[in-house]
Amino acid sequence: MEKAETKKNIFTNIRGYWMTHPLFSTGLALVVMIFLQTLALGFQFDSFGQWFSTWGQNWINILRNNAGIGIISLGMTLVIVSGGIDLAVGSTLVAVGAAIMVLIDTGPNGILRNLGITGLPAYLIAIVIGIIFGLILGELAGLLVTKGKLPPFIATLGTMKIFRSVTQHFMQGYTPVVPANFLNISSFKIGGQLLMPIIYWVILAAVFFVISTRTTFGRQVIAVGSNERAAKLSGINVAAIKRRVYVIMGVLVSLAAIVQVARIGSMDYANAGSGYEMDAISAVIVGGTSMSGGRGTIIGTVFGTLIIAVMNNLLNLLGVPPFLREAFKGIIVIGAVLLQKKENNS
Amino acid sequence: MNIEMRDIYKAFATNIVLKQVSFSLKSGEICALLGENGAGKSTLMNILGGVLPAESGEILLDGNPVIFHKPAESLSAGIAFIHQELNLINDLPVYENMFLGREIKKKNGLLNAEVMIRETRELFERMNLDIDPKVMVRELDASYKQIVEISRALMTNASVIIMDEPTSSLTDPEIERVFEMMRSLKKAGVGIVFISHKLKEVKTICDRFTILRDGNMVAEGAVADVTTDDLARFMVGHDIRTSALQRERKTAHEVLKVDGLTDDKNFRDISFTVRAGEVLGITGLLGDGRSELFQSIIGAGTSYSGQVYFEGKPVEIHNTTQAVDSAIGYLPRNRKENGIIKDMDILENGSIVSWPKFSKFGFINRSQQLNEFEKQVKDLHIKRERNNDPITSLSGGNQQKVVLAKWLAINPKLLILDNPTQGVDVGAKEEIYDIILNLADTGVAVIVLSSEAQEIIRVCDRALVMYHGALQGEVTGERMNEHDIMRLATGGTLN
Numbered sequence: 001m002e003k004a005e006t007k008k009n010i011f012t013n014i015r016g017y018w019m020t021h022p023l024f025s026t027g028l029a030l031v032v033m034i035f036l037q038t039l040a041l042g043f044q045f046d047s048f049g050q051w052f053s054t055w056g057q058n059w060i061n062i063l064r065n066n067a068g069i070g071i072i073s074l075g076m077t078l079v080i081v082s083g084g085i086d087l088a089v090g091s092t093l094v095a096v097g098a099a100i101m102v103l104i105d106t107g108p109n110g111i112l113r114n115l116g117i118t119g120l121p122a123y124l125i126a127i128v129i130g131i132i133f134g135l136i137l138g139e140l141a142g143l144l145v146t147k148g149k150l151p152p153f154i155a156t157l158g159t160m161k162i163f164r165s166v167t168q169h170f171m172q173g174y175t176p177v178v179p180a181n182f183l184n185i186s187s188f189k190i191g192g193q194l195l196m197p198i199i200y201w202v203i204l205a206a207v208f209f210v211i212s213t214r215t216t217f218g219r220q221v222i223a224v225g226s227n228e229r230a231a232k233l234s235g236i237n238v239a240a241i242k243r244r245v246y247v248i249m250g251v252l253v254s255l256a257a258i259v260q261v262a263r264i265g266s267m268d269y270a271n272a273g274s275g276y277e278m279d280a281i282s283a284v285i286v287g288g289t290s291m292s293g294g295r296g297t298i299i300g301t302v303f304g305t306l307i308i309a310v311m312n313n314l315l316n317l318l319g320v321p322p323f324l325r326e327a328f329k330g331i332i333v334i335g336a337v338l339l340q341k342k343e344n345n346s
Numbered sequence: 347m348n349i350e351m352r353d354i355y356k357a358f359a360t361n362i363v364l365k366q367v368s369f370s371l372k373s374g375e376i377c378a379l380l381g382e383n384g385a386g387k388s389t390l391m392n393i394l395g396g397v398l399p400a401e402s403g404e405i406l407l408d409g410n411p412v413i414f415h416k417p418a419e420s421l422s423a424g425i426a427f428i429h430q431e432l433n434l435i436n437d438l439p440v441y442e443n444m445f446l447g448r449e450i451k452k453k454n455g456l457l458n459a460e461v462m463i464r465e466t467r468e469l470f471e472r473m474n475l476d477i478d479p480k481v482m483v484r485e486l487d488a489s490y491k492q493i494v495e496i497s498r499a500l501m502t503n504a505s506v507i508i509m510d511e512p513t514s515s516l517t518d519p520e521i522e523r524v525f526e527m528m529r530s531l532k533k534a535g536v537g538i539v540f541i542s543h544k545l546k547e548v549k550t551i552c553d554r555f556t557i558l559r560d561g562n563m564v565a566e567g568a569v570a571d572v573t574t575d576d577l578a579r580f581m582v583g584h585d586i587r588t589s590a591l592q593r594e595r596k597t598a599h600e601v602l603k604v605d606g607l608t609d610d611k612n613f614r615d616i617s618f619t620v621r622a623g624e625v626l627g628i629t630g631l632l633g634d635g636r637s638e639l640f641q642s643i644i645g646a647g648t649s650y651s652g653q654v655y656f657e658g659k660p661v662e663i664h665n666t667t668q669a670v671d672s673a674i675g676y677l678p679r680n681r682k683e684n685g686i687i688k689d690m691d692i693l694e695n696g697s698i699v700s701w702p703k704f705s706k707f708g709f710i711n712r713s714q715q716l717n718e719f720e721k722q723v724k725d726l727h728i729k730r731e732r733n734n735d736p737i738t739s740l741s742g743g744n745q746q747k748v749v750l751a752k753w754l755a756i757n758p759k760l761l762i763l764d765n766p767t768q769g770v771d772v773g774a775k776e777e778i779y780d781i782i783l784n785l786a787d788t789g790v791a792v793i794v795l796s797s798e799a800q801e802i803i804r805v806c807d808r809a810l811v812m813y814h815g816a817l818q819g820e821v822t823g824e825r826m827n828e829h830d831i832m833r834l835a836t837g838g839t840l841n
Contacts, residue, residue, distance in 0.1 A: 235670030
């Protein structure tokens with residue numbers, strides 16, 4: 001009798017911890033994923049050192065391949081927490097990427113080259129203009145949502161179509177040449193490894209963690225997403241907060257675009273970045289952010305990005321046919337939300 | 347059909363809403379159901395309409411006990427409930443609205459518009475109504491919409507119709523049109539329950555009245571035997587009078603002055619002033635426009651014409667950020683919807699307004715934030731375990747104090763409190779009154795909006811009474827009693 005009581009207590013304790021720490025289940029899911037992935041990698045190695053270097057290399061690949069989505073997901077977290085959504089991130093990425101490439105093109109059409117600016121100054125100018133361009137594209141969505149009072153889904157569905165279509169039109173039959181030095185932004189090797197994208201992701205994640213937890217703006221975003229009316233009546237300029245969220249999203253997409261251009265050195269305007277919006281939203285959702293706004297964390301999103309990334313890697317290691325992999329992504333998203341729903345109900 | 351409700355008891359969790367209330371209605375009778383907001387009128391009628399279950403008590407229809415589990419059952423028994431918000435679909439024609447949910451179809455499954463139009467027209471002719479069944483509901487006047495809704499109830503062969511404040515959004519000629527229809531229904535033997543705050547209308551149209559107060563039935567009888575003053579007295583109840591709390595204090599300069607404020611629909615031609623160290627009450631019944639007025643003043647409502655002066659200077663406040671910068675605080679009504687942010691903890695809810703004040707380069711100074719909040723916790727006697735507990739873990743009274751704390755943190759010069767004791771228990775209510783009076787002592791201009799006349803009488807130095815968006819009158823001293831307030835609030839005047 002007494003034993004049953006203690007057992008129940010332990011159970012309620014774990015349950016209580018689970019309920020009060022929203023990241024608990026997400027973190028647990030990530031640990032399980034990593035465990036399974038480690039198992040799938042296998043242990044048929046000659047030495048521990050060999051196993052470890054394979055394992056580590058695998059991880060570097062995972063992180064690098066997901067740095068772009070990881071960066072975009074940080075901004076998407078703010079957007080979704082504020083009660084919005086941004087479907088235009090993939091198209092913005094292409095538009096900004098194209099703009100940067102046209103600027104730094106070393107071919108006959110390169111804008112900066114024709115102005116006589118080359119090398120480092122050209123790269124800096126291109127980066128600054130690229131960021132400003134992304135900022136303007138984000139502000140456009142922000143204005144449509146606040147001044148135009150459009151639902152964010154519709155506003156960004158519109159800009160998504162516009163940005164990609166216009167980019168494709170202007171870039172028809174034009175293949176800019178990206179200078180080799182520019183590629184160093186992403187491809188500079190540290191200890192023989194391509195680590196730059198990972199470093200950018202880590203730095204930005206830290207910056208956004210601080211923004212979301214320590215700044216007036218970060219906390220006001222949560223207030224707006226949780227209860228817009230109460231936030232407004234508390235003296236918060238709701239429209240300004242919403243606009244800034246989309247502007248920040250635009251800037252982050254620009255940074256992701258720079259990293260991507262510098263990694264690949266070219267861009268497929270029809271397909272680059274397509275599906276990024278859904279991948280970013282998935283990461284944010286799996287990380288425990290509520291689609292209806294008001295609840296969500298940057299750490300959760302980093303976890304969410306990693307869970308999906310590790311799962312992809314796991315499926316790859318297990319030899320699951322490529323077409324089936326998206327299905328698992330769907331299962332993870334649905335499962336995560338079902339789990340979070342249960343947490344919130346009790 | 348005769349209805350009898352006996353000993354109806356209903357509680358929401360620990361909050362008892364109806365205590366052994368009885369109510370009856372005979373066919374061909376119009377009975378007024380009266381009471382202040384929260385007296386239990388709607389709950390009682392929702393039980394009769396099958397919207398809510400009663401905990402105990404019984405309902406008899408012509409002497410036969412019945413239990414309604416859902417609105418459809420009540421409707422099929424012949425009881426139609428017309429809610430305050432109309433349930434018409436603006437984008438469908440009148441006849442389709444009349445048959446919504448019980449459309450007449452042809453054999454092939456398509457709608458039989460002809461028959462529906464014909465039946466609608468026949469009914470309108472019987473009722474002497476001049477409405478085209480094919481016109482879109484959107485194009486109808488508010489009164490005709492109300493009439494369509496009543497006609498729809500008749501179409502279901504209702505022998506009892508419950509009307510919840512049917513005239514609250516109508517003009518006088520429109521009200522007369524609805525009354526005419528009610529009279530002809532009465533002649534046809536239909537029983538009507540008329541819920542209203544407008545006592546003059548009750549005198550005009552009703553035969554009997556039943557008055558609820560705090561979940562008890564406190565009076566019933568024939569309308570012919572009483573005056574509107576009697577009804578008002580029954581509604582507020584004199585046996586619960588408690589001591590007035592006003593204090594002697596010197597008022598200083600004018601803090602807020604508004605001159606001829608008018609918006610499109612909620613308020614018109616409002617002028618008043620409030621001084622530092624004064625507690626001004628604003629009261630009225632549902633739909634008086636007081637909340638809308640003050641939300642407009644702080645930049646969170648409709649735009650208006652007229653001029654607002656703050657601290658002697660003409661100002662135009664476009665948004666709430668500007669109001670905060672000017673040291674104007676507004677504690678909204680409906681704490682759950684407008685006051686608290688449920689995804690944030692107690693500390694954040696209690697400091698949200700002062701974040702910009704306590705931040706440097708956008709970073710919140712957390713120790714300053716905490717110190718200020720702790721000070722408020724002490725001053726306001728907020729009972730809480732940990733600052734990072736969810737706001738929803740607190741009792742209503744403590745939640746309200748946290749919402750109050752966020753405003754006190756900016757040292758307001760003008761504090762507008764809209765229904766400040768809504769949903770708080772008696773003890774916390776008294777504490778909030780003390781807080782209000784202490785604030786006035788320190789020279790803050792306080793405006794208390796409240797639908798409870800008692801509250802206004804106890805804490806305010808003087809009060810303005812609103813009726814349908816206009817200032818109906820001002821009461822001070824002797825005249826500040828429930829009787830006179832209720833007279834003004836129901837559209838009367840003081841002689």
